[in-house]
Amino acid sequence: MLRQPAFGHRLKKLRTAQGLSQTALAGEGMSTGYLSRLESGARQPTDRAVGYLAGRLGLDVADFEEPVTGSLAHALTLASSTGSADAIGALRAALAAEGHESAVLRWQALWLLARAARLQGDHTAERADLGRLVALGEEVGSAELRVRGLTRLARCLRSLGEITPALDAAVAAHRLALGEDLGVEDRAAALLALVSVQAEAGQVPEARVHADELAALVEGRTDALWAEAMWTAAAVRVRQGDQTGAQAFLDAALERFSSREDLVLWLRLRLAAGRLHLQTLPPDPARAEACAAQAEAALAFVGTPALRQDLTALKADLAFATGRYDDARALLGDLAGDEPRMTYRDRVRLEILRQQLLILGGDASGVEGLRTLAQQAQADANIDLAAEIWRTLADALAQSRPAPAGPA
Structure with missing residues (x-):
């Protein structure tokens, strides 16, 4: 039997x-208001x-029954189990077509879609999905769903360089997690x-x-x-x-977290470690090189455009x-030909490196470039x-300044 609201949605x-x-569909045999x-x-x-x-539609009555393979629940199951690009695309299409499904089911779909966008480095698409997800969390009224949505939104906005709204979302998630006395996972994620x-x-x-x-x-x-948590404390x-x-x-x-737990995170930890080895005083290029080699080996299994760009950026540094x-310069040229899939901060760091190379090449526009950044x-x-950036500019100016002349 055809029941509402599924019938109306399918119609x-x-x-x-x-x-x-x-x-046009109602014709002469049905009022538009009834339709x-x-x-x-x-x-x-x-x-x-x-x-x-x-x-009127040239269909059979059975066509009004929503096909199981086209339902949001079915698409969600496939996307959860495979995570393939086709499954994610089908899930996005199913979500766009399904207005009568429960808010919780739509929340789950948006959570998966936002995660897929994040893994591909498409933070703009991720933000759009998370905006809808946060609104659904409010609609459902679940503190857990609200905290998880706000937490992911805060991290996404940070990746986009939108620090003020990111801070607002993070503070709201943390307060809600504490106020509702949620579990360790939700409180830790908010932190x-x-x-x-x-x-x-x-x-x-405050961060410390x-x-x-x-x-x-x-x-x-x-x-x-x-x-x-260890990575964040280190940062x-x-x-x-x-x-x-x-x-x-x-x-x-690096020592205690297994790649079997989450290979993407395992890889990202090595990229982060490589950058840290270059930031220490004095820098340790040998250890940074070892981290880059480990990350590159893992890319054969979980390579995404975003991760490949992160590795190329580390190699350039x-x-x-x-x-x-x-x-x-050659590595920066390789990155310039790709659609950027990096966070705001990492993209700016690439620009810093470009300006430093200009200064080293005798191009004074690099100084103004750093100042603008x-x-x-x-x-x-x-x-x-x-x-x-200001520290980098000061160092670049000091290095480019000619040494004072000795006594005559």
Whole structure:
């Protein structure tokens, strides 16, 4: 038996697929108002109405039954089990067509779609999915779903360089997780987002307090949540100039987190470690090179455009740090031909490297380029990144300044 609201939804989909208006479909045998109520689910269809509409559409009555293979639940099951590009595409199409499914089911679909976009480095698409997901969490009224949506939104906005709204979302997620006394996973995830955004916003002391709270919360674990907590704690210590402490946290994650748990995270940890080895004083290119080699081997199994770009960027930094400036320029040229799949911060770092290479080549426009990047980062409230660029500019100017002449 055909029931509402599924019938109305299917009817509207079939009508619009043929490019018909409600008036055109209703014809002389049905009022437009009655058809509108059928499509909205306000009226239960009679056998006579169903037969009439089937004839007008040139279909069989059975065509009004939503095919199982086209349902959102079916598409969600396939996307969850395979994660393939085709399955994700089918899920997005099913979500767009399904307006009558439960809010929780649509939330699950959006969660998977946002995750798929994130893995591909498409943070703009991820933000659109997460915006809808946060609204659905509010509609459902589940504290857990609201916290998870806000947490992922905060991290996505941070990746896009939108620090002020990212901080708002992270603070809201953290307060809600504490206020509702949610489980360790939700509280830790909210703290992860909060710490990373606070650090980007230049609120490093606050980030350190929350990073220590996070480390204590996940103590004794060795799963993905713990590994991300160690990575985040290391990042905060880097910003405080505590290279030794940062290395200790990151080394713990590298040694104890298994690639069998999450190969993508395992790979990203090595990319992060490689960058840290280049930021230490003095830099350690040999260890950075080893991290890059491990990451490159893992790319054969989980390679995505975003991860490949991250590895190429690390190689460019490594080439610059070891004085292989032509190699650094060539690697930057390779990246310039691709659609960018990197975070805002990583894209800016590539621009910093380009400007440094210009200065080394005697092109004074690199100085103005660095100054513009720093000013833009400040305007975006990315205080930590702005400070990093100003330091780079000062170092570049000091290195390019001619040495004072000796006594005659």
